[in-house]
Amino acid sequence: MPRLVRYQGRVALVTGGSSGIGEAIARGLAARGAAVALLSRGSTRLQAAADRIAGVGGVVSTHPCDVGDAAGLASAIDAATARHGRLDIVVCSAGIGAHGLFPDTSIEAMDAILRTNVQGLVHTLHFALPHLLARGEGWVVNVSSVAGRLGQPDEAIYSASKFAVTGLSEALTVELAPRGIHVLALYPGLVRTALFTDAELARLPERVRRSALHPDDVARATLRGLELGRHEVTIPRVAVGGYLIRTLAPGVFRRILASIRLPALPSR
Numbered sequence: 001m002p003r004l005v006r007y008q009g010r011v012a013l014v015t016g017g018s019s020g021i022g023e024a025i026a027r028g029l030a031a032r033g034a035a036v037a038l039l040s041r042g043s044t045r046l047q048a049a050a051d052r053i054a055g056v057g058g059v060v061s062t063h064p065c066d067v068g069d070a071a072g073l074a075s076a077i078d079a080a081t082a083r084h085g086r087l088d089i090v091v092c093s094a095g096i097g098a099h100g101l102f103p104d105t106s107i108e109a110m111d112a113i114l115r116t117n118v119q120g121l122v123h124t125l126h127f128a129l130p131h132l133l134a135r136g137e138g139w140v141v142n143v144s145s146v147a148g149r150l151g152q153p154d155e156a157i158y159s160a161s162k163f164a165v166t167g168l169s170e171a172l173t174v175e176l177a178p179r180g181i182h183v184l185a186l187y188p189g190l191v192r193t194a195l196f197t198d199a200e201l202a203r204l205p206e207r208v209r210r211s212a213l214h215p216d217d218v219a220r221a222t223l224r225g226l227e228l229g230r231h232e233v234t235i236p237r238v239a240v241g242g243y244l245i246r247t248l249a250p251g252v253f254r255r256i257l258a259s260i261r262l263p264a265l266p267s268r
């Protein structure tokens, strides 16, 4: 498997690079010597992140765009590639989340999640992959979620969007390997970022909220995964136990999940 052993001289495109996990991965890449091109919607937040990342060294560029707008996304990726002259690493971290029961979720909110988390990521790869394929070498990081391995009540549409990312990544891992492209799917548990509002987090039990990770922990695990040639990184590792229980004893798994999510679930 192609391990990422050298960052110097490489160029990374990071969607969702203005905040949270995307920013932390971009900072990690820049600190190791890669140039980074950041994409997200809010240009002020994007510039602020670029300034923070430039502080650790490296060349940083910003390309404001909405991953849900195919034409704008294509122009942003072309501009980023032209600016740096090449593309080696694509990190798809742009995403939105929502906690809420399915019947209480508006169709507009559902569509926004699917457009950003699924269509936006698919389109990013569609426009970016030709640059990697042309070099015969490259790395893709698709940010899924533990919710993309274990269906989560109270975030059903978000979970559905992340299962799509999981399936896409699993297929592309095999499809793109012969062409020199290494795909890593990232499965974080709860991370302290701007993804969920305080009101949404209040729907989780206190002990789950207390266990939230820092984005830098996720970035470190991701870069280590790339360096070791891994195709999957789950953080925290304890979640892998959940995958096993889900497979071997689905009834037990459902009871555990229901008890964890009890505060938000409707009573009979």
Ligand SMILES: NC(=O)c1ccc[n+]([C@@H]2O[C@H](COP(=O)([O-])OP(=O)(O)OC[C@H]3O[C@@H](n4cnc5c(N)ncnc54)[C@H](OP(=O)(O)O)[C@@H]3O)[C@@H](O)[C@H]2O)c1
Binding pocket: 015, 016, 017, 018, 019, 020, 021, 022, 039, 040, 041, 042, 043, 045, 065, 066, 067, 068, 092, 093, 094, 095, 096, 097, 116, 120, 143, 144, 145, 146, 187, 188, 189, 190, 191, 192, 193, 194, 195, 196
């Ligand atoms: N936080 C968690 O607990 C957790 C757990 C598992 C997986 N994840 C995944 O990690 C990824 C990053 O989330 P995060 O936790 O780091 O949240 P975050 O801090 O809110 O970052 C989300 C990033 O995505 C950008 N973004 C959102 N919608 C966009 C759009 N339509 N077009 C372009 N950029 C867009 C945001 O910037 P703008 O709003 O300015 O566009 C921001 O840069 C997401 O895919 C999320 O599903 C998060």
